[in-house]
Amino acid sequence: MANSIYKKISKLFRDPNMFFYDMFRKRAFKGAPPKTKKITSQNNISAFPTINALEVQNLGLVNYLRRNLKAGLGPKDGSDCNSLLLWAGYLGALINFISGLKSTMTMNITIYTLGGGYSYTSTNGELFDSNQITKNLNSKPDFVIELSNELGDLYILHFYLFDLDVTGLATVRSNKSWVRKFPLEELENIYSPEKQTKERKIDAVYTWVNHADLAWQEQWKNSFPDSEFDPDRYTSNDELKYSLRSLNKYAPWLNNIYIVSNCAKPSWLTNHPRIIWVDHNEIFPYSESLPTFNSHAIESCLHHIKDLSEYFIYLNDDFILGQPCLPSDFFDEAGRSLAYFEPYGMVYSSSDKEGVPDYLLAAMNSNKLIKEQHPEYDSKYLHRHVPYALRKSVLMEIERTYPESFSITRNSKIRSPLDINLTSFLYHHYSYINGTSVKSEVSSLIVRPNNINSILSKDSYKYKILCFNDGNGSADDIAYKKSTQQYLDKRLSEKAPWEVIAAS
Known part of the structure; x- marks a missing residue:
């Protein structure tokens, strides 16, 4: 008896938390x-x-x-x-x-x-x-x-x-x-x-451009000899490397990863069975449309990638996954894609397009197509800057429905007032109307020079998806780029298996 009491007292002083835990357990679970x-x-x-x-x-x-x-x-x-x-x-x-x-x-x-x-x-x-x-x-x-x-x-x-x-x-x-x-x-x-064995295959698709690629620069000069390219739109700061790392880290269930480009592969990317490099001439129906520098045109051809799965997510290279993601973050159990619309309306109908930014013009053009068939539907919401969940069969159907708009967009070598934005707007409203997508919510942030400090401190783990989108001269903002690199090195330091191993 005395020995038992001694053991209990010893346990109390050695580990009071466990002493009271055991006492509670014996009583509660009797x-x-x-x-x-x-x-x-x-x-x-x-x-x-x-x-x-x-x-x-x-x-x-x-x-x-x-x-x-x-x-x-x-x-x-x-x-x-x-x-x-x-x-x-x-x-x-x-x-x-x-x-x-x-x-x-x-x-x-x-x-x-x-x-x-x-x-x-x-x-x-x-x-x-x-x-x-x-x-x-x-x-x-x-x-x-x-x-x-x-x-x-x-x-x-x-x-x-x-x-x-x-x-x-x-x-x-x-x-x-x-x-x-x-x-x-x-x-x-x-x-x-x-x-798990029945889980549908989901691919990932990127579009990528590298302003420093000499062959790409030559194509630009030949196409637009009197114009300089916009660094906010075409500059590469190795965002692709870190975006791919985020997929490897937080979405390991993805199947193949396709990178669509008219540039040479980056030096850090080695041959890997899951990474498939796709040149523009492999997906554009007519060679006369090339070379192109229009992301809307390139995006209108993604569903023609050879062997692309029915279900895929499309990413810009400045999209970063910041938390573990699952297939259910992009497609529901019925196979419907999830549409992440902005909570406020930006798209409107107007004949006056003076001063309207090109991305909004493309949404307005797409909205007009939808209104022609569904005048009662309100498609004023842009999709958020997060990966776009897409189905190949739905994209094919949209192309068959609006062939003229596809042709006009594909033949615009830079963004034009007549473009449509298929993957970032038209698809999501069209599929929602037809029951092949549903609305959903996701925690995300467009990172700018005025908010980047928050994700370097208290909000580092807050968002599931981040977009380091250049605009208003941020591509040349040295302090912003330094802070961006600091975040990427902190959160995505682990190399992916497709990266070249540096010589020791």
Whole structure:
């Protein structure tokens, strides 16, 4: 008896948190189902075994965590193998494991909550405060842990916490979870391998131009000998490299990645089976339309890329993913594309087009086409500056519906007052009218010189998608470009497998 009391007192002084945790557990879970008793009986600090780095490599980090923390998979959509459903009582064990992994595999660690609110970064060799991190995350519904090292290991894991009641019923804290409540014995069945194998293939497509390419400069001079090109529109600052890194980091489920250009490949890009370089002459119906410097014209031909999947997302090279993304961020379960419209109307009907910017003129022209067939429909909203979810069959249908507008746009070598903007406006309204797209919301930001400091500090992890869009002379703003590079180096330092490895 005295020995038992001594052990309890020793535990109280050694670890008061665990002392009161065990006392509460024994009372609260008295009479609970056997599986609930079993999972709650394990100490949430010492339950995790000594880290076996070789086993982590062989099993994979996700499977290693599942084995030791009895975590469920796919809480966001039932199929994502990089999101884990974790009992809140194991939070301390998880964070202590991450601390050990950091030392064992020389990892850089970043932990943050979506939408901002909390973030913590500890690079290799820096202190990792497990107790404080656990305390900060204890009340959160979900959080992301990023792990990387110089050996090329990269893990992006999204954890959803659940709580248990005395009957063994689990309640997931996040209202964005695919399943909110479930009996504990069904934890292992939340993830659906069958759904993952049936998941549709989704490609990514970029359009890219490099102002420094000598052959491109020669084409411009031959086409427009008396005009200089606009640096805001054609300047490349290696945004493509970092945009591709963001896909590798936050959308590893993507299939092929096509890059459409009339320039030479950048020096840092090596041959890789997932990266397919597409020249303009491979997708334009008539060679007489080339060379072109009109993004509207190029975008009107993307659906003619050979072997392009039915479902794809189109990105400008200045789009950056800032958080883990899933296929459900672009297409719903019925295969409808998600349209991210601006909350305010910008597009109007007018015969006076003096002084109207070219992107708005193209939207007005597209709006006119829609109004001719659907006069009751209000298509005044632009699509936000985020990746565009598109379906090849719908684009083909639009081309068959408006062949003259396609021809005019494709034959305009620079943006003209008669252009349509297919991928950034017309498609989304046309498909919404016809039931092949739905409206949705996403956290995004157009980064400008006047707001970039916010994402270098408090808002670094707030947005799912960022657009570093040049305009009003920002391409020549040295301070802005320096700040942009600072952000990219901080958030996307991990090289993608298609980048050339520098000689040592």
